[in-house]
Amino acid sequence: xxxxxxxxxxxxxxxxxxxxxxxxxxxxxxxxxxxxxxxxxxxxxxxxxxxxxxxxxxxxxxxxxxxxxxxxxxxxxxxxxxxxxxxxxxxxxxxxxxxxxxxxxxxxxxxxxxxxxxxxxxxxxxxxxxxxxxxxxxxxxxxxxxxxxxxxxxxxxxxxxxxxxxxxxxxxxxxxxxxxxxxxxxxxxxxxxxxxxxxxxxxxxxxxxxxxxxxxxxxxxxxxxxxxxxxxxxxxxxxxxxxxxxxxxxxxxxxxxxxxxxxxxxxxxxxxxxxxxxxxx
Amino acid sequence: xxxxxxxxxxxxxxxxxxxxxxxxxxxxxxxxxxxxxxxxxxxxxxxxxxxxxxxxxxxxxxxxxxxxxxxxxxxxxxxxxxxxxxxxxxxxxxxxxxxxxxxxxxxxxxxxxxxxxxxx
Amino acid sequence: xxxxxxxxxxxxxxxxxxxxxxxxxxxxxxxxxxxxxxxxxxxxxxxxxxxxxxxxxxxxxxxxxxxxxxxxxxxxxxxxxxxxxxxxxxxxxxxxxxxxxxxxxxxxxxxxxxxxxxxxxxxxxxxxxxxxxxxxxxxxxxxxxxxxxxxxxxxxxxxxxxxxxxxxxxxxxxxxxxxxxxxxxxxxxxxxxxxxxxxxxxxxxxxxxxxxxxxxxxxxxxxxxxxxxxxxxxxxxxxxxxxxxxxxxxxxxxxxxxxxxxxxxxxxxxxxxxxxxxxxxxxxxxxxxxxxx
Numbered sequence: 001x002x003x004x005x006x007x008x009x010x011x012x013x014x015x016x017x018x019x020x021x022x023x024x025x026x027x028x029x030x031x032x033x034x035x036x037x038x039x040x041x042x043x044x045x046x047x048x049x050x051x052x053x054x055x056x057x058x059x060x061x062x063x064x065x066x067x068x069x070x071x072x073x074x075x076x077x078x079x080x081x082x083x084x085x086x087x088x089x090x091x092x093x094x095x096x097x098x099x100x101x102x103x104x105x106x107x108x109x110x111x112x113x114x115x116x117x118x119x120x121x122x123x124x125x126x127x128x129x130x131x132x133x134x135x136x137x138x139x140x141x142x143x144x145x146x147x148x149x150x151x152x153x154x155x156x157x158x159x160x161x162x163x164x165x166x167x168x169x170x171x172x173x174x175x176x177x178x179x180x181x182x183x184x185x186x187x188x189x190x191x192x193x194x195x196x197x198x199x200x201x202x203x204x205x206x207x208x209x210x211x212x213x214x215x216x217x218x219x220x221x222x223x224x225x226x227x228x229x230x231x232x233x234x235x236x237x238x239x240x241x242x243x244x245x246x247x248x249x250x251x252x253x254x255x256x257x258x259x260x261x262x263x264x265x266x267x268x269x270x271x272x273x274x275x276x277x278x279x280x281x
Numbered sequence: 282x283x284x285x286x287x288x289x290x291x292x293x294x295x296x297x298x299x300x301x302x303x304x305x306x307x308x309x310x311x312x313x314x315x316x317x318x319x320x321x322x323x324x325x326x327x328x329x330x331x332x333x334x335x336x337x338x339x340x341x342x343x344x345x346x347x348x349x350x351x352x353x354x355x356x357x358x359x360x361x362x363x364x365x366x367x368x369x370x371x372x373x374x375x376x377x378x379x380x381x382x383x384x385x386x387x388x389x390x391x392x393x394x395x396x397x398x399x400x401x
Numbered sequence: 402x403x404x405x406x407x408x409x410x411x412x413x414x415x416x417x418x419x420x421x422x423x424x425x426x427x428x429x430x431x432x433x434x435x436x437x438x439x440x441x442x443x444x445x446x447x448x449x450x451x452x453x454x455x456x457x458x459x460x461x462x463x464x465x466x467x468x469x470x471x472x473x474x475x476x477x478x479x480x481x482x483x484x485x486x487x488x489x490x491x492x493x494x495x496x497x498x499x500x501x502x503x504x505x506x507x508x509x510x511x512x513x514x515x516x517x518x519x520x521x522x523x524x525x526x527x528x529x530x531x532x533x534x535x536x537x538x539x540x541x542x543x544x545x546x547x548x549x550x551x552x553x554x555x556x557x558x559x560x561x562x563x564x565x566x567x568x569x570x571x572x573x574x575x576x577x578x579x580x581x582x583x584x585x586x587x588x589x590x591x592x593x594x595x596x597x598x599x600x601x602x603x604x605x606x607x608x609x610x611x612x613x614x615x616x617x618x619x620x621x622x623x624x625x626x627x628x629x630x631x632x633x634x635x636x637x638x639x640x641x642x643x644x645x646x647x648x649x650x651x652x653x654x655x656x657x658x659x660x661x662x663x664x665x666x667x668x669x670x671x672x673x674x675x676x677x678x679x680x681x682x683x684x685x686x687x688x689x690x691x692x693x694x
Contacts, residue, residue, distance in 0.1 A: 008439050010412010010575040015600070037576035038410050038604040074338070078460060078503045078516075080331020083338045083360045090363055092356055095330055099480055099502030138607050139614045141547065141579035166412045166575055169438035173497050173542035190661040191417065191441045198439055202541035206497060220662070250629035252599035330548065 002160045003273060004179035004208075008195025010166035012185045013215035013239070015040045018163035020255045022129045024266040029130070030158045034175040035165045036134035036146040042124060044254045045131060049122035055134070055149045056115035057098045062089040066110035073102035073111060094141055119146040121153065127254075143171040151175070159274070168202040176203070181273050182210040183236070188220045193227060200231055209276070211236040213269075237269050284310050284383060285340050286376040287350040291319035293376035299351025301368075302333030307340060308376050312384075333357030341366060347390075349379050355394035402561055405686060406435075406584055406617075408573030409594040410604030415624040416594045418657050418667060419679065420572040421445035424531040425668035426683040427570060431561045432529065434536035435550045435584040436574040437522065438543060445666050448527030448534045455523050456537065456552060458545035459501040460516040466491040468513035475505040475514065497542045521545050524553050526560070533560060547579035554584070568687075577611045590689050591617045592648075596625045597632035602639060609643055619645050620689060622682060626650040648689075649682035651675050 005018040015033075019041060022031035033041040042049070060073070064087060071084035081095035082102060093116050103111045119136040134150035136143055143165060154160040164175040176182050182203055186196040196212070203210050212228055214221060217238040228235050239245070239255075239262065248258030256263055287304035289296045298304035307320045320343060325332040333353070337360035340348060348361060349369045361368055369388040373379040382388050407420040421442060424432050434442040469491040475484040476492070483499040486492050492513070506514040521544055524537035535553040539546055557569050571588065574580040585591060591612050595605045605621070612619045621640050626633050633650075640647050654675040660667055670676040 009441075010439075012413065035576075037578050037581075038607060040600040040603060043599045043603055076503070076507065078501055080334050083334045083363075085338065085341050085360065085364045088363055090334075090360055092331070092334065092359075095356075097500050097502055099500065099504050100478075101502055101504040101507065104478070104504065105507060136578070138577060138610045141582055143576070143578045167436075167438045168541050168543075169539055169546045169580070170542060170544050171576075171578065172438075177497060189658050190444055194441060194444055195439045198541075205541045247629060249600075250596070250598035250632050 001158075001274070002154060002162060002179045004162045004164050004176040004182045005185060006164040006172060006176050006182055006199060007166055007185045008168060008197070008199035009186070009192050012187045012192060013213075014166070014185050015044070015163050016215070016249060016255050017183065017185050017213055018161050019044055019129070020262070020266050021161045021270060022131070023127065023254065023256050024263065024270055025159050025161070026128045027130075028159055030153075030155050030160045031129055031131045031163065032150055032154060032160060033131065033133040033163045034147050034150055035163055036119060036136040036143050036150065037165065037171070039133045039135055039163075041131055041163055042122065042133050043252050045124055045126045045129060046252065047124055047126040049124050049133075051123050053121045053123075054117045055119040055121060055146050056117050057096070057145050058100065058113040059093050059096050059098060059116040060091060060102045060111045061114040062091070063110045063112065066108045068108055068110070070107070073106055076101055076105050097142075098145065118142075121150060144174045147171060147174045159270070168198050172199075173202065173206065176208060177206060179208060181276065182208050183213055183273070184210050184233075185213045185215055186224065187216045188214060188218060188224050193224055196224070197227065200233060211273070214238045216241040236272065237265055282312050282346045283344055284312065284347045284349060284380070285320075285343070285345045286310070286379055287348070288319070288376055293317055293380060295376065296374055297351065297371070297376055297379060301348065301350045301353040301357050302336045304336070304350070307336075307343075309343065309345065310376075310380060331356065334360055337361045337364070340364075347383075349383055349388065353391060353394055358391070358394040402566065403568045403590070404571060404588040405568060406571040406573050406588040406591045407594060408581065408584070408591055408608065409575065410577060410608035411595065411598075411601045412575040414594045414596045414601060415651075415657065417441045417445070417572050418661070419592075419594055419622065419624070419682075420570060422667040422679050423683050423686070424570055425666050426680060427568065427687065428531075429567050430532045431557050431564075431566045431569045432532050432534040433553055433557045433569060433571045434534065435553070435571050435580065437537040437546050437549045437553075437580060438539040438574075440536050440538065442572045443527075443534070443536055445661070445664070446529040446531055446534060447664075448525070448529045448536065450525045450527045452526040453523055454525070456521050456539075456545075456549050457518045458521050458548045459519045460503060461496065461499060461501055461519040462494055462503070462505050462514045463517050464492045464494065465513045465515065468511045470511045470513070472510060474508060474510055478504050478508045480504075501544065519544070522549055524549065524556070526556060532566070533564070535560070546574075547583040550574070550580050550583040577607055581611065582615065585612065585615055585617055588617060590686070591619045592622055592686060593619050594622045594624050595636060597623060597629045597636050599632065602632065602636055605636070606639070609645060618689075620648045620686070621645055623647055623650040625653040627652045648685045649678055651678045651682075
């Protein structure tokens with residue numbers, strides 16, 4: 001089972017919630033930090049990775065002996081990742097989508113695939129949480145291939161919790177796509193509500209079931225509640241605004257430590273999400 | 282030798298376009314024959330990415346030895362360099378003025394890309 | 402004419418709020434909201450849309466069902482799991498998975514697939530009380546966000562050149578991926594907004610590293626500075642070690658959210674501590690960024 005923790009707006013508390021869920025699940029859970037541009041989950045576990053694996057994507061490699069210099073590969077690449085100068089082939093890995101098209105289209109078999117590193121997966125297990133973080137290389141432009149590789153680590157017999165990237169563009173979509181349930185974390189602010197609506201629209205397009213968690217909840221939740229009612233999206237939990245929680249977070253302390261009173265609520269949340277998908281906890 | 286100027290139009294009197302990958306035309310001047318021709322680059326204006334790479338390939342395949350432009354991004358520069366083409370930077374307004382600068386030897390070739398490209 | 406970008410690696414640090422306040426303080430600026438998949442700047446600057454442009458980028462496959470033989474070759478050849486051929490069904494495309502590579506079209510034995518231009522969103526040229534604003538809306542799950550950012554930046558530059566604007570203020574996207582790179586290239590200054598938290602510091606590090614790779618000058622603003630003294634000190638030390646100036650610090654202030662609720666920016670509270678700090682910050686920023694275009 002996959003539970004995605006997403007939001008439209010950044011900074012609403014996705015990582016906070018994802019960690020709390022993973023901690024509640026204990027050994028039944030697996031936390032995947034899919035915010036590969038700026039992964040934060042590991043910061044709250046205070047441990048070095050037990051191991052690290054490079055994330056590699058297949059990219060073309062050109063054999064000058066077999067190359068005819070026809071330039072077909074360059075012309076066929078929709079991402080312009082290849083420049084053909086006679087028989088000299090220039091390749092731009094940061095533009096490559098690893099579609100394999102050039103390899104297939106080359107008539108003389110002059111193109112083979114080789115692996116190119118774009119980031120890392122880091123594996124940690126502490127405080128009863130098993131975490132795999134996706135870390136995209138700084139300067140590499142595309143989060144999606146790193147997210148895809150990370151998601152391959154999901155385990156079928158666990159409840160996989162995915163800490164997703166903010167926004168509604170391809171990184172977020174790639175992370176939430178096949179989730180059994182999406183928890184949208186929002187805050188009762190103008191930006192929070194606006195971006196929540198964008199996120200809901202995106203999830204509707206993807207036909208994904210979702211519920212809302214309001215973080216930093218205060219007396220201004222009226223508009224948010226009205227919106228959720230109108231869209232038929234349940235508000236599954238409210239985490240009150242608390243200076244204690246904010247300060248704990250700033251120092252890298254997990255929510256369960258700063259506000260242990262919330263533990264029961266997270267258990268109830270998980271129970272209702274799992275039930276809604278008829279999955280044994 | 283053939284020199285390419287990134288241009289907004291088809292001849293040397295038109296304003297130069299400062300950006301290599303997105304200039305609508307390359308005006309090519311042959312210093313031996315004195316002839317000037319134009320090659321369209323318009324198809325690259327709307328490329329989602331890699332416009333500089335395509336422009337550079339166009340230029341390289343046209344037998345150009347030198348490019349005179351305002352700005353050249355890193356991917357285009359890499360292609361031009363691989364093709365042995367020198368890139369000169371100018372702030373001249375027209376191709377004619379830039380050609381005069383080139384012939385007077387006041388333009389120096391770029392050692393590396395002067396702007397970061399990507400999509401800009 | 403200078404281009405000033407406001408970013409933060411970490412979401413929620415306050416960049417849009419600050420950008421809106423700067424827009425008010427700056428005057429004669431062209432504004433660009435580069436956060437194209439979750440734009441918020443318009444909520445504060447209330448643009449009056451004058452022109453709408455379709456954003457078409459990349460390609461998407463279209464299956465001609467009169468030619469499709471249901472052979473399933475597209476399913477085999479697609480690396481993104483974007484095709485399904487069910488029992489008695491023609492090939493169906495999952496658009497959210499498709500990356501527009503065109504391999505399906507090249508290898509369909511029946512030539513039943515055509516690559517067509519893909520509508521990814523739209524962008525707007527709008528009038529606001531603080532200057533002309535360029536912003537966009539990417540369709541849900543939209544691709545090519547980097548290209549869309551480049552498109553509105555280009556439009557803004559053209560407009561600024563023609564109208565004689567002194568500067569372009571860019572509200573940046575979160576993260577460090579392609580839309581951020583596209584927002585960042587060639588700007589005169591990147592103002593990086595951070596917060597004194599472990600997450601904030603981690604993300605600041607990656608953002609500054611990205612800026613270094615693209616040779617962009619940076620200046621750091623520490624927002625919610627009094628939230629955590631120790632982390633604030635660590636952040637300042639980190640910036641010193643990196644050779645980046647912390648040009649201002651703003652205390653944690655509920656006025657930020659109150660301003661949002663009232664449809665105002667922090668520049669509308671000049672008497673408050675935060676309001677004063679932000680005004681001082683703008684003074685500093687407007688004098689920086691001397692790279693010639």
